[in-house]
Amino acid sequence: LAHGAGGKASRRLIEGLLVPYMMGDKPTELNDVAYIDADGRRLAFTADSFVVNPRVFPGGSIGELAVNGTINDLAMGGAKPLALVITLILEAGLATSELEREVAAIAKAAQRAGVPVVGGDTKVVEHGKADGLFITTAGIGLTDPRVSLSSKNVQPGDQVILSGPIGDHGITVLLARGELDLEADLTSDTRPLWPFVESLIEVAAPGLRWLRDPTRGGVATALNELARDAQVAVMLDEESIPVRPAVRGACEILGLDPLHIANEGQFLAIVSPEYADIALKTLRSMPGGENAQRIGEIQAEPKKAVLARSRYGGTRMIDMLIGDPLPRIC
C-alpha cells in the first residue's frame, strides 16, 4: 500500500474499498465530518489518526497535531468543537519522558482550544509492531444553524479565500527529519481554526459555502476535490497565493509544488462574492489571520479542473498530488 501521501491514491482507496463496505451504494459527499441530528440540534462527529515522523518538530508535535487536526475537522464542518476522546497506541520501548511530553502537549493544545479531552484509551504493542506512538482521536461538535456548508452550494463567481501562507507544516516536518541541509526559519502552522470560523459565521454566514483545511495533499488536492464534487472550475491567481520564501526555496530544490504541501493551521473558504470583502477583512483583523488572501474564483468551466493563472507564465493545470510526484520534464 502506498496510499499515505494524500491525494489521488488515497482517494482511490477510500472510494474503491471503504465506501462500498461501510456505506453501501448510498451516494454520499465525502467529508471529514459526519452529521447526526438529535433533538433538533445537529451534531458533527469526526475521527482521525495521527502518524508523523519525527514526532517533535519546530512549532509542534504529534500530540498537538492530534488535538488541532480533530477540532479543525469539526470547525471545517461548521461545528463548534465540544469534546475529544484520545487513544494512544504505544510501541514498547517508547521513552516515558517522550510519552509524558506528548500527553502534556495534548493537554496544552486542548486547553488552548478550549475543548476538553473527555476520555480515551491506551494500548501498548510489541516492539516493532508500531512506530513509537500512534494517536487516534474522535471529536464531537455542535453545528451553527446559520450556516450550511457543502460543495453543492458552490457556484461560479464565488471567491476562494485562503487564511495564510501555505506549506509551512509540511516543509517544517520534512526539514526536521534532518535529511536536508537547509537554513530555514520555519515552524509548523498547527493551530485551532475554530475562532476564525466562528468570526466568519458572525459576519458572513449566508455567504459561507464551503470550508476545508488543506492538510495532506495540500491546497491543490483540497481544491481538486471541490472542483470535482461541485462540478466547477477553480481559477487561482498564482501571484496572490501566500508562500514564505523558505517554503518556496525548499520546494524549488525538492521539485515540489507548494500547492501540494501539507498544512495544519490554514483553511480555504469559498465565499459568495458579496460576502468576500467582509470575510477577508474579518480574517485579517484577527491575530494569525493577517496574511489571509483572496486567491481565486470559482468558474463554470472547465468543469472539475483547478487552474492557476500567472501574470507572466500563462495558465497551469493543477493536479491532485499523486504520491510522490515523478519527474516528467524531458
Added chain:
Amino acid sequence: MKIARRIRIYGVVQGVGFRPFVFRIAKRLGLSGWVRNGESGVEIHVEGDAGVIQKFIQEITARPPVSAKITNLEIKDAAIQGASGFEIFTSTRHDRPTVHIPADLAVCSACLSELFDPGNRRRLYPYINCTDCGPRYTVIERLPYDRPYTTMRAWPMCPACSAEYHEPMDRRFHAQPTACPECGPHYYVRWQEGEIHGDEKAIEKTAELLRSGRIVAIKGLGGYHLACDAKNEEAVRELRRRKRRGEKPFALMVKDIDTARTLIDISAEEEELLTSSARPIVLARARRLLPGVAPDNSDLGVMLPYTPLHHLLFHFGAPDVLVMTSANRSSEPIVYQDEDALKSLQGIADAWLIGERPIARRVDDSVVRVSAFGPAVLRRARGYAPLPVAQLPSDRPILAVGADLKNTVTLVVNGKAIMSQHLGDLDRYEAYTAFEQTVYDLLSMYDVPLEETIVAYDLHPDYRSTAFAHRLETYKHLGIQHHRAHVASVLAERNALEKQVIGVAFDGTGFGDDGAIWGGELFVGSATKGLERCGHLRYAMLPGGDAAARMPLQALAGFFVDELELAMNVGKWLSLPERFFTALKMVEKRLRTFPTTSVGRLFDAAAALLGFTGVISFEGQAAIWLEHLARTAPLEKIYPFPWDGKELDYRPLLKEMVEDRLNGKDVAIIARAFHRSVAEGVFNSVRSLGATYGVDTVVLSGGVFQNSLLLADLKELFLKSDMHVWIGEGVPSNDGGISLGQVALVTATHSMY
C-alpha cells in the same frame, strides 16, 4: 491506334491543384477522358494514341505541381469509353475520407508576381492564393475540403473570383480560399491611437512602426507573431523584457534569401528547405551576431516570408531582418484568435496587425536543421502537419496521444499515420485544450468512431495525456514505453517495422519498465518482434526530480552518487553554489531522489561542472550551452566512457573531466572532449551489440540526438564501420515523435493477436 489507360496516382495529390494540372496537359495533347479524386489519390481515364498517352504520363510525373508529391503510380489497360473531350469530375465523398487534409503552403511564384503586378486586380492584396499555394489546414474546419467548411465561408465570391473558381483551365479552379480585394477579407492595424483600415495603409503603418523600433503583433497563417526589428538591440531587449522571456533564442524572418545569407551559412540542402513550400525556420550556423536574439548560441533560426502579407511588409519597408516569435506570454502556446491577441498581448505589443480571415486552429512555425545525417525536423507544424508521416499495416484506426512535452498526436486511418502539429507542453491549460481539441478534430474529420479505435499512451503515470487516454471509451488501450516509442518512430518513418536494429534512445526523461526515470537506453529487436532493453547508461540519482532538470547543478550532484566525498571537494574547489551541496545531501539521504539513466541529465551535469550554474529558462538550455561552448574548441582528447556489455559507465568520464577542470584546463576543450567521448561510448556499445546480435543498422532517437556536434562526431565514427545509421527526418527525434512510435508499436503488437 487509339487505346485507353486507367492511371492511379498516390501521394500528396489532393488540394494541390493536381486535377487542373492533369486537365491542362490532356487538353494540350488533345487527349480525351476524365480525372477525378479517388479513394486514396487521383484517378485518370485517358484515351488517345499510345505515344501521346506515354508523353502525357511522362509530363505528369516529370513536373507535378510544386506542392504535390507522387509516391506511387499505377497504370492499367482500360476499355475505350469513347469520351469526346477531357473532363474534371467533382469528388464524391466515400464512407470514410481517405483524402489527406493538406498542409499550409507558402505563396507561389505565380501569385507573387500578380501581387506586385500593377495591372492585376489582386495587386497588393494580402490574401492572394491559388490551387498551388495558400492556407489549408489553418482554414479547414472540417472535411470535405470545400469552401463552406473553411474559415472563408463568410466571404461569398464576387463574380470575377467565382468565374475563376469554376474554370478548369484557371489556376484558381476550385481554389477554396480564393478571394480578391472586392470580395475577400482585409487587414487592419490597431494601436493606442486608433485603427487604420485598408490593406496597404495598414501594412505601411506596420512597417513604419517596426522601423521605429516598436513591437507589433502580426496575424499570420497559424497564429500571431510578435515582430520587431532584429537589428535594433533596444527593441529586442524590450521584447524579451515584456514577454518575460529568458535566454531562449528568437526566430527571425528575413526579406529574402540574400539577406539570409548575411546571417547564416547556407548549404544547398538548407537553401532547399528555406525556399520549400513548407517554409520552415531553418536552424543554421550564424555568420554574425545579433545582440539579444540568440544568447550563448552559435546558431540562428531563420525563415523566409511565406504569406503574401509577409512579402508586403518587406515591400512597404519593414526592416529586412525581423524577430518573428510566436505571440504569447512566456511558455504559453501561440495566440491565434483576435480577441485573445488583443487581450493577452496587452503590455507586450505596441500595435496589432489583424487580418479578418479567422484561423481554424493554431499551427506554429516548423523548425528544421540539417545535421551530419541530413535534414531533420525538430518541430513539426506549419507546412508539414497534418500530412501522413508513415504507412502502417493496420485496418483498425489507432490513436496515439504522445508524450506530455512537445506533444503531438497521431491518428492511423486506412493504414496512414497522420500526425498533428506540435501542440506544446500539456502542463499548460491552453496547450492541453488544443491537445483535446486536436484529438477530437482528427477523429471527426476522418470519421473515426472511438469505439473502434485502439488508443496508445505513454506509461508515465503522471502524464496528462495518459490520464486523458484512460478516460476515452475505446476498443482497447495500450501503454507504450517511452524510449521504445522513440526508436519505433524512426522505424515507422522508414517503413521498416520488421527491420532488426540496435535502437539507441537518449533523452531527458521517460518512464521506464522498472519505474525508474530512463533516458539512456539501448534496445535490440524490431518494432514487430519487440525491442528488448539490452543496455543502458549506468544508473545515477536525480535529486528533486524535475528540480534537477531545471537546475543542472542538482543533476551534477546526482551523478556523484558513488563519489560523495569527491563531490564535496569538487563543490568546494569550484565554489559551487549552496544548492549543489543541498542536492548532494538529498542524494546521500535518498530524499526525493529518483534512480535515472538519463543522458540528457548527464549533459546537464557536464554543463554544470563547466560553469552553467544557473537555472535553465527553456528546455535543453544547458545542453545547448554546452554544445556551443564545445564548438569553439578543437578536439584534443577523449575521455573513457566504458561499455561492459550491459552498462555505459559515466564515472571514469566524469572523474577525468573533474580532474581537467580542477587543473584549470579550458572548459571549451573539456566540453569538446565530452561530446566526442559520448559519441565514442555510443559507437562502441552499438558496435559491440551489433556484433553480438548480428545487426548492422542502428537507430538513434531521443532529444539528445538533436545535438549537431554529437551527430557530427557519430557520423565520423560510424563512417569507419559498416553499420547504417538511421535517425528521424520528417518526424522529430524529441518527444514530438513519440506519438508516431506509439502507433507503430501498437500496429506491431496488435497484428500478433
